[in-house]
Amino acid sequence: MQPLLTASQIHEADTYTISHEPISSIDLMERAAKAFEQVFTARYGDIEKSIAIYCGTGNNGGDGLAIARLLTDYGFEKVDVKIARFSEKTSVDFNTNLERLQQTGVIIKEFKSTAELIIEPADIIIDALLGNGLNKPLTGEYAQLGQQINSWGKTVVAVDVPTGFYGEGEIEEVAVVIKADLAITFQQPKINFLLPESKYAVKNWVAVGIGINKTYTQQLNSPYQYLEEADIKQILEPRERFSNKGTYGHALIVAGHAETMGAALLCSSACAQAGAGLTTACIPQSGLVALNSYMPEIMAIVREGETIPEIDWAKFSTMGIGPGLGKDDNALALLTEIFTNYTRPVVIDADALNLLATYKQLWACLPKGSILTPHMKEFDRLFGEHKTWWQRLQTAQQKAKELEIYIVLKNDYTIVASPDEKLYFNATSNAAMASGGMGDVLTGVITALLAQQYSALEACLAGVYLHGKAGDDLALPNKLTVVLPGRVAAQVAASMAGLMA
Ligand SMILES: NC(=O)C1=CN([C@@H]2O[C@H](COP(=O)(O)OP(=O)(O)OC[C@H]3O[C@@H](n4cnc5c(N)ncnc54)[C@H](OP(=O)(O)O)[C@@H]3O)[C@@H](O)[C@H]2O)[C@@H](O)CC1
Numbered sequence: 118m119q120p121l122l123t124a125s126q127i128h129e130a131d132t133y134t135i136s137h138e139p140i141s142s143i144d145l146m147e148r149a150a151k152a153f154e155q156v157f158t159a160r161y162g163d164i165e166k167s168i169a170i171y172c173g174t175g176n177n178g179g180d181g182l183a184i185a186r187l188l189t190d191y192g193f194e195k196v197d198v199k200i201a202r203f204s205e206k207t208s209v210d211f212n213t214n215l216e217r218l219q220q221t222g223v224i225i226k227e228f229k230s231t232a233e234l235i236i237e238p239a240d241i242i243i244d245a246l247l248g249n250g251l252n253k254p255l256t257g258e259y260a261q262l263g264q265q266i267n268s269w270g271k272t273v274v275a276v277d278v279p280t281g282f283y284g285e286g287e288i289e290e291v292a293v294v295i296k297a298d299l300a301i302t303f304q305q306p307k308i309n310f311l312l313p314e315s316k317y318a319v320k321n322w323v324a325v326g327i328g329i330n331k332t333y334t335q336q337l338n339s340p341y342q343y344l345e346e347a348d349i350k351q352i353l354e355p356r357e358r359f360s361n362k363g364t365y366g367h368a369l370i371v372a373g374h375a376e377t378m379g380a381a382l383l384c385s386s387a388c389a390q391a392g393a394g395l396t397t398a399c400i401p402q403s404g405l406v407a408l409n410s411y412m413p414e415i416m417a418i419v420r421e422g423e424t425i426p427e428i429d430w431a432k433f434s435t436m437g438i439g440p441g442l443g444k445d446d447n448a449l450a451l452l453t454e455i456f457t458n459y460t461r462p463v464v465i466d467a468d469a470l471n472l473l474a475t476y477k478q479l480w481a482c483l484p485k486g487s488i489l490t491p492h493m494k495e496f497d498r499l500f501g502e503h504k505t506w507w508q509r510l511q512t513a514q515q516k517a518k519e520l521e522i523y524i525v526l527k528n529d530y531t532i533v534a535s536p537d538e539k540l541y542f543n544a545t546s547n548a549a550m551a552s553g554g555m556g557d558v559l560t561g562v563i564t565a566l567l568a569q570q571y572s573a574l575e576a577c578l579a580g581v582y583l584h585g586k587a588g589d590d591l592a593l594p595n596k597l598t599v600v601l602p603g604r605v606a607a608q609v610a611a612s613m614a615g616l617m618a
């Protein structure tokens with residue numbers, strides 16, 4: 118698990134590392150510049166290309182100067198450095214790196230006003246103007262320079278963060294940011310890189326380690342955490358000898374309606390394939406033939422007309438409720454019946470979330486420790502409209518605590534909010550998975566993990582990771598642009614095995 122720090126915490130962690138590793142500040146900058154150079158040359162290694170490095174006069178600019186020296190050593194012959202002297206202030210390490218660079222043949226130009234600039238002829242621009250030290254939106258010369266660089270439409274690679282971009286907090290639509298094709302960022306992704314609004318400023322990012330003290334960053338106890346493969350490997354347990362279907366729980370999937378039986382099939386088949394010992398689907402009569410033909414391993418409890426079926430509550434380890442269920446009175450009556458009789462944590466998705474949003478009385482009997490898996494629109498229906506994803510993060514954090522639930526807010530980087538106010542970001546999954554039914558599969562996978570006695574937090578974290586990993590394992594090696602949910606469900610077991618190998 119990697120803690121995601123805010124800009125001021127990153128600054129503290131840098132300072133701590135400098136005094137406790139110990140390493141001099143200029144050597145830490147050199148390490149950062151080298152880490153940048155390695156990723157940069159791996160992607161843009163054609164030394165015939167010309168590079169312009171725009172530097173500020175703080176430490177981000179200092180990085181830029183060190184990078185200019187390292188790229189020249191690497192073999193780039195056309196490296197121009199342009200220093201924006203918009204302020205008299207300089208950092209010590211900027212000055213040291215300027216002296217070092219002046220001893221090489223690299224051309225260094227300085228400008229005090231954007232008006233002095235001509236259209237940039239270089240192939241690639243490296244943005245080392247402002248980094249983590251940003252403390253106000255870009256105005257004046259900086260804003261003009263930002264607009265100017267954006268207007269050139271060049272390939273831009275940002276050092277640490279794009280100039281003008283806040284690593285955390287609300288992203289303002291109107292603010293000027295130097296748009297980056299790639300941000301090579303130090304130590305950790307910045308929290309805002311993981312929210313959809315960053316896509317206008319950061320097309321892609323890569324985080325490179327620079328040896329920041331891990332014990333220190335852990336003890337800052339950041340609410341924002343980034344899931345790593347090692348975390349999931351630690352969660353997943355191999356199956357034991359002498360175990361049987363009873364060992365792995367009995368899950369009930371309450372889903373489907375005449376026109377939306379597919380959701381029930383995807384959800385319940387994903388549940389079975391993610392390892393629930395037994396899976397039963399509570400489905401409408403009209404879907405029974407479909408269920409039996411789609412997956413004979415799944416048992417059925419049939420819903421006929423308006424009648425609520427008899428459910429032997431004690432039989433089920435957990436339930437996944439909602440995919441394709443419908444929002445009519447019958448669905449409401451069924452959900453009320455479940456909440457009244459069943460007290461163990463359940464997984465709530467899709468129409469069951471919409472019912473919760475409409476009938477507030479349901480909240481009172483939602484089993485504590487349950488897992489809600491909304492996408493953005495469902496989340497807003499549940500908790501009110503949000504203008505930004507940053508606001509959604511704060512609401513998810515508050516509501517998970519207040520209601521003692523887990524919220525899985527689906528996103529490119531799905532966010533799991535837990536009752537102890539932590540927010541976990543998951544990085545697996547890809548755009549090929551963007552299709553109807555994918556959420557139903559996720560619900561099935563999380564339900565299966567709960568049935569197998571993983572804790573609710575473990576089920577959420579391993580569930581979102583595995584679901585995304587299965588999609589990645591299918592799509593990425595073959596560069597598929599589409600991977601359908603049924604295939605993802607079928608891949609989960611293999612991806613899980615890959616992680617446990
Ligand atoms: N040792 C380390 O810590 C390491 C740091 N590293 C690198 O340092 C970067 C952080 O450097 P930094 O702290 O010097 O800040 P930076 O982003 O260069 O800004 C400089 C100054 O600009 C100013 N300013 C802010 N906003 C402004 C605005 N809108 N318009 C105009 N001015 C504005 C503000 O000054 P102020 O306004 O407070 O006087 C600020 O102090 C980090 O991103 C990474 O690249 C790595 O080398 C690893 C080791």
Ligand SMILES: [K+]
Nearest residue numbers: 244247278280
């Ligand atoms: K920058």
